[in-house]
Amino acid sequence: MSDTILSVNARARPLVERLLAEADALQVTVRRDDRGVCIVDAGIEARGSIAAGLLIGEICMGGLGQVGLRAGAQHGWPTWIEVRSSQPVLACLGSQYAGWSLAATKEETGGKKFFSLGSGPARALAGKEALYQELGYRDRADCGVLVMEVDRPPPPVIIDKLLHDCALKPEGLTIILTPTTSPAGTTQIVARVLETALHKAHTLGFALHHVVDGVATAPLPSPTPDGVQAMGRTNDAILYGGQVHLSVRGDDAAALALARHLPSTTSSDHGRSFADIFKEAGYDFYKIDAGLFAPAEVWVSNLDSGHTWHGGAQNMALLRQLWLQEL
Secondary structure, three states: OOOOOOOHHHHHHHHHHHHHHOHHHHOOEEEEOOOOOEEEEOOOOOOOOHHHHHHHHHHHOOOOOEEEEEEEEEOOEEEEEEEEEOOHHHHHHHHHOOOEEEEEOHHHHOOOOEEEEEEOOHHHHHOOOOHHHHHOOOOOOOOEEEEEOOOOOOOHHHHHHHHHHHOOOHHHEEEEEOOOOOHHHHHHHHOOHHHHHHHHHHHOOOOHHHEEEEEEEEEOOOOOOOHHHHHHHHHHHHHHHOEEEEEEOOOHHHHHHHHHHOOHHHOOOOOOOHHHHHHHOOOOHHHOOHHHOOOOEEEEEEOOOOEEEEEEOOOHHHHHHHHOOOO
């Protein structure tokens, strides 16, 4: 990707401007801190909305993906997220992936310690993750946007770090806050269904430059005020309801292996609610089998041979059991 001239921050900027301009309609609030950094509340004090979550999903993908809503009770669930990108590696791993660890001690914050995994285009300005060396990509722009799945605004020490590492002036930085318990938060997390496939493909050692297109769907659950359950629902939506179709190039053996090993069904932890798995792991993500974080069902099409393979399967019965109340 070293020859790319695409700027995920520049491409995301019109979407950010739309979010700010339509804040009232999208039920988000916008403010500037003392230095001029723009902070968007999409679900902490603000109500937020599904529509805001869809737009934030496209912002996260650096303007290189489309996120939409589909209704129709497919597989017994009424509302689905659709995601597509013709630049899936850059959109999902170079921008959307929540890979920037941002932490501050209680001494640094003057109160409670803070932690968040930053996602979105500003990651590519900082380039703090080894992933960017593998991608051969680094963005340069005078504006940047970062999304945080948090229930309180970041402290000044974190904002200082963002400005420094991204080499941005305060007026050039936008931070979007999307707690998982909110409609916007739930929506933008489920919109990561394609990204989970790209991330697992990367961990499996598949040549990322051979991935040329991606389309994905996942059911959209209702948000819940319980933080662990909210996280469980968004993960379950992808692990048990997510469907991904990747178009790749290269040899058939690699494409076949990807279809066989990519789905979440290959994990030993598969088959139970993520909330239960997380509790049993002592609320430690690193004790959960990494192979679980993937869509339930995949298709892999090799454009060089014309062959397509299918792997995994949805478990909508489990999702209905977890999400539906008896009448």
